[in-house]
Amino acid sequence: MIKQCLTPWWLSRRNISFVLGLVLILAACQRQESGPVVLKVFPTSDTLPENLLRMYVQFSEPMKTIGNLEKVKLMDERGEVVSGAIFNNVYELWDAEQKQLTLILDPARVKTGLVANENLGRALVVGQTYQLLIEGLESVQHQPLEAPFRKRFLVRSQDTVPPNVKAWQLEPPRMDGAQGLIMKFPDMLDQMSLRQRLVIVDNSGETVPGKIEIPRGEREWHFEPNQPWARGTYFLYVNTRLADPAGNNLNGKFDHPSGSLKFDKEGQNLRIPFQVLN
Amino acid sequence: MKKFHWSLVAIAVLAVAIFSSFTLLESTNNSLENAELSGATVLAFGPDHVLFVGDSKSGQIHAIPTKAEELKDPVPYNLTDFDRMLAKELDMDTRDLIINDLKIHPLSQEAYLAIKKGHAPDAPSMIAVVNPMSGDIRFLDVKESGATSISVKNPASAELKFWRDIPASSLTITDIDYYDGNIYVAGLSNSEFASTLRKIAYPFSEKQEAVQSIEIYHAVHTQMETRAPIRTMAIAEVAGTPTLIASYTCTPLVTIPLSDIAEGKDVKGKTIAELGYGNTPIDMITYMSQEMDGSFDQKLLVTNKHRSGSLISMAAVAKAMTEGEGMEGMTVTAPTGTADLEITSSPTSSVLHIDNQNQMMVITLKRNLETGGLELVSELKGVFLRLSEFISEYDFPTYRYDEKQAFTKQFHDMIKPMEGYPELVSEKEEK
Numbered sequence: 001m002i003k004q005c006l007t008p009w010w011l012s013r014r015n016i017s018f019v020l021g022l023v024l025i026l027a028a029c030q031r032q033e034s035g036p037v038v039l040k041v042f043p044t045s046d047t048l049p050e051n052l053l054r055m056y057v058q059f060s061e062p063m064k065t066i067g068n069l070e071k072v073k074l075m076d077e078r079g080e081v082v083s084g085a086i087f088n089n090v091y092e093l094w095d096a097e098q099k100q101l102t103l104i105l106d107p108a109r110v111k112t113g114l115v116a117n118e119n120l121g122r123a124l125v126v127g128q129t130y131q132l133l134i135e136g137l138e139s140v141q142h143q144p145l146e147a148p149f150r151k152r153f154l155v156r157s158q159d160t161v162p163p164n165v166k167a168w169q170l171e172p173p174r175m176d177g178a179q180g181l182i183m184k185f186p187d188m189l190d191q192m193s194l195r196q197r198l199v200i201v202d203n204s205g206e207t208v209p210g211k212i213e214i215p216r217g218e219r220e221w222h223f224e225p226n227q228p229w230a231r232g233t234y235f236l237y238v239n240t241r242l243a244d245p246a247g248n249n250l251n252g253k254f255d256h257p258s259g260s261l262k263f264d265k266e267g268q269n270l271r272i273p274f275q276v277l278n
Numbered sequence: 279m280k281k282f283h284w285s286l287v288a289i290a291v292l293a294v295a296i297f298s299s300f301t302l303l304e305s306t307n308n309s310l311e312n313a314e315l316s317g318a319t320v321l322a323f324g325p326d327h328v329l330f331v332g333d334s335k336s337g338q339i340h341a342i343p344t345k346a347e348e349l350k351d352p353v354p355y356n357l358t359d360f361d362r363m364l365a366k367e368l369d370m371d372t373r374d375l376i377i378n379d380l381k382i383h384p385l386s387q388e389a390y391l392a393i394k395k396g397h398a399p400d401a402p403s404m405i406a407v408v409n410p411m412s413g414d415i416r417f418l419d420v421k422e423s424g425a426t427s428i429s430v431k432n433p434a435s436a437e438l439k440f441w442r443d444i445p446a447s448s449l450t451i452t453d454i455d456y457y458d459g460n461i462y463v464a465g466l467s468n469s470e471f472a473s474t475l476r477k478i479a480y481p482f483s484e485k486q487e488a489v490q491s492i493e494i495y496h497a498v499h500t501q502m503e504t505r506a507p508i509r510t511m512a513i514a515e516v517a518g519t520p521t522l523i524a525s526y527t528c529t530p531l532v533t534i535p536l537s538d539i540a541e542g543k544d545v546k547g548k549t550i551a552e553l554g555y556g557n558t559p560i561d562m563i564t565y566m567s568q569e570m571d572g573s574f575d576q577k578l579l580v581t582n583k584h585r586s587g588s589l590i591s592m593a594a595v596a597k598a599m600t601e602g603e604g605m606e607g608m609t610v611t612a613p614t615g616t617a618d619l620e621i622t623s624s625p626t627s628s629v630l631h632i633d634n635q636n637q638m639m640v641i642t643l644k645r646n647l648e649t650g651g652l653e654l655v656s657e658l659k660g661v662f663l664r665l666s667e668f669i670s671e672y673d674f675p676t677y678r679y680d681e682k683q684a685f686t687k688q689f690h691d692m693i694k695p696m697e698g699y700p701e702l703v704s705e706k707e708e709k
Contacts, residue, residue: 053471064397066376087527090509090560090583091319093468095446096335098399102468107506107527140397142373192469196447247471247505254471254505265544266472266505 036061036139038149041132042191043245045217046152049159050124053247053254055103055132056191057149061139062098071136072103077129084109085123098140102192103132107247124155160255162248162262163189165238165270172274173229180210180224181274183236188218190243197242200225201235208234218245229276236272310368310404313417315340318392318403321381324456324480329381329390329418331405332451332463339454339463341480342405342418342425346386352638353410354656355389356698360643361652364406367415368395377652378403380631380643387635389654390418391643408654410635428482430463449474456480457513457520457536464508464524472505477539487541512562512578517596525559525580531590531619533599550598551590551619558583561632563640564592567660579624579662581632586623587662594619624662639696658693665690666697673702 042056057072069092074085086103093102109123124130135148163185171182181200191214200208200223210225240250240263247254250270252261317335324330324341331340357363365372376394383390389408395401405418430451446469453464465474479485511524513536520536524547532547539545553559560581567577576592598619626632628644630652635641639656646653657664671677672690679687694702 062397062399088558088583089466089527090558091450091452091466093448093450093466095448095468096399097446098397100446100468104471104527107471140399140401190469192447196469241470241472243470265542 035143035146036063036137037146038134041134041149041151043188043218045188046154047156048124048153049157049246050122050126050155051158051160051246051254052105052124053107054105054190054245057101057103057134059099059101059137059139061143063094063101064138064140064142065092065094065098068092068101068137069103071134072101073133074123075131075133082123082130084120126155126157129154159187159244159246159248160253161187162252163187163242163244163250165250165272170236170272170274173223173276175229175231175276180222181236183221183223185219185221188245190245191218193242193244193249194218194221197239198223199237201237202230203233231276234274234276236274238270238272240268240270241266310417312419312421313404314402315404315420316402318394318405319378320451320454321379321390321392321405322454322456322461323381323384324461327383327385328480329405330454330456330461330480331392332454333403334448334450334465335399335403337430337449338427339430339451339461339478340420340425340427341482342420342423344383344390344418344423346383346388348385349387349411352636353387354639354696354698355408355410355635355641355654356656357408357413357654358646359651360654363413364391364393364415367406370395372651377630377643380633380641380654382633382635382641383407389641410656426482428478428486430465430476430478430486453508453510455511455513455522462511462513462522462536462539464511466507466509466527472507474507475539475545487539510559510562510580512564514564514576514578514592516592517600521599523562523578523595525553525562527558531580533595548599550595551621553580553582553588553621560630563632563634565634565640565659566637579626579632581624581626581629585627587626587629589622589624590619626662656696658696661693664697665693666699 037060039058039060041058043052069086069088072086074082076082084106087106089104093104094100105123109120130153132151132153133148134150135145137145167186169184171179171184173179173181183198194214195212198212198221200210202208208225208227210223213222213224214220215222238250243249243254249266251263251266251268315331315333317333318331319334320332322330322332327344327346329342329344331342333340361372361375361377364377365375368375374396376397378392378394380392381390382388387410389410391406391408392403393406394403405420407416407418408414409416430449448468449465450468451463451465455462459479461478461480463476463478465476467474477487506526508524509527511522513520513522515521516523516533522534522536522539524532524534526532530549531551531553532549534545534547560583562578562580564576564578567575569575578590578592578595579587580590581587626642628647629642630645631643632640635656638658640659640662641654641656644653644655645651655664665672691703694700
């Protein structure tokens with residue numbers, strides 16, 4: 001009797017699971033009500049080239065796809081907005097899940113010889129620090145970002161060296177499964193390019209499905225096949241559309257003199273063979 | 279007794295939540311289903327008034343036959359409360375309504391609008407049709423219309439069978455134009471800064487061509503070339519040659535002969551002007567304009583997101599295209615960035631979409647800067663503004679036009695009834 005009086009009713013054995021369930025449901029509801037957050041901004045490096053062309057912002061939830069580009073700002077060291085730096089397109093570039101927004105730095109200011117470039121110069125100045133400020137964006141449920149997100153970065157000199165496969169270092173995988181395939185690049189590459197423009201193909205010409213990771217500031221590409229490697233020859237196919245964050249691709253610079261492209265046609269494929277040994 | 283009470287409340291709350299979610303599911307199951315598309319980004323009319331709908335979500339282009347009665351009179355649109363009208367028709371909140379494009383039916387002058395119902399990735403799209411005579415809104419029946427569709431190939435998958443489309447990669451269809459048996463489709467990729475121009479035969483077959491690349495020269499002295507996607511375009515005969523006039527994301531205006539656009543070709547576009555920086559082109563239309571001296575001149579109008587529109591004579595476009603130095607295009611980088619081309623501005627900075635409505639008028643979808651609402655209204659070509667948006671001395675009942683203003687009065691008397699204010703037409707007497 002005494003025990004019954006001291007124990008709250010909701011701790012009784014009969015009710016405990018029901019109450020716990022209700023608490024979990026309420027907690028889940030509460031969680032849904034909190035706003036979306038920015039998970040990551042690519043390039044992840046905090047030092048970026050003066051002629052940076054594109055950035056990607058990844059969100060935790062599907063976001064509204066209109067009216068956002070006015071809310072993404074590039075600020076200089078004094079905290080002033082660098083106007084016209086981010087290309088305010090009519091159609092915003094989102095992935096199908098509406099969780100990744102592509103930002104393009106106004107190409108008219110990035111390219112040499114255009115009036116915007118000659119009159120305003122590039123938006124980014126070497127040696128200065130900037131911050132990308134993302135605030136006020138809303139999820140599809142009209143929930144605003146939980147907090148403003150800032151990415152600070154220092155600007156280094158322009159990157160006008162197209163990516164070159166000859167400078168890449170390939171570490172072949174080991175059959176014992178201790179290591180997947182690792183490709184190392186001397187400079188960062190575009191994360192979407194790395195996901196899309198590198199493919200592993202086996203000796204019979206079939207694509208090898210697997211998991212891709214892009215660590216070390218987009219300077220490495222790791223590939224782990226879904227099925228274990230077999231001994232023998234594989235190929236890494238590289239499409240020459242593979243680009244760096246400044247828009248230079250394997251076929252040449254983003255802003256290139258007439259006739260200077262490596263291949264006549266864009267989108268050629270390069271094939272790098274490698275052996276999987278014991 | 280107390281514990282019983284609380285358990286009941288909790289159960290009741292859960293029951294209400296479950297019941298209301300069922301009701302929500304039920305209410306979406308209505309007769310508008312036949313009008314739903316997975317996406318509708320861009321519209322264009324083609325032969326026999328077929329409506330092309332670019333659906334970026336599914337990567338498809340649908341060709342939907344339309345039925346319409348001919349309207350010959352220039353009947354203006356004056357729907358200054360349009361977004362609320364449309365939201366009411368769909369029983370939804372205006373903040374959940376997205377309007378992606380606007381085109382006029384060439385026969386009936388009805389406005390066709392690509393709309394999306396809600397912000398979620400899987401929210402359906404529809405084509406709303408507005409009649410200028412009645413102001414009524416209906417929704418295009420897609421399922422029973424006999425529509426045909428084609429998938430827009432990813433250039434990557436065309437190059438090599440195993441280049442996969444990764445989920446994070448998307449292509450937004452940004453413009454479609456029909457010309458002589460083909461549609462020309464421009465798109466923007468979210469993962470690459472490259473040209474994505476396609477030529478697709480209509481009626482749809484297997485035939486689909488993608489140019490390998492389009493390089494545009496953008497400064498003659500250094501002969502720099504660049505890869506860049508087309509943002510908006512128009513097709514017109516320029517100096518007797520069917521030509522794609524394209525506006526790029528980096529603002530130059532470029533001409534490309536249609537005959538150059540073919541599978542695997544590396545096309546060289548010719549830059550004929552820069553439209554000014556800090557600027558994004560939205561729509562491009564051509565129309566025949568009557569000049570003050572009574573002569574006719576074909577014009578090209580490019581509307582911009584952050585600036586006034588750019589109005590250019592097509593005769594000047596032809597001159598720039600044919601007389602420039604070969605492929606080098608612009609020979610002078612003038613401070614305004616317009617080279618030799620004379621560009622006048624049009625007051626279209628609040629216009630979200632524009633199309634030719636009839637010989638006299640354009641239709642515009644514009645944002646009212648005071649209310650934030652969307653208006654679907656007609657404007658006179660060449661004028662590109664509405665008198666009723668401004669309060670001027672002409673509006674006072676006591677205002678009298680003097681003799682020198684005969685032309686102004688004539689113009690005002692025509693435009694006031696067109697904008698829905700016939701009572702403001704002043705009496706005939708003049709001072």
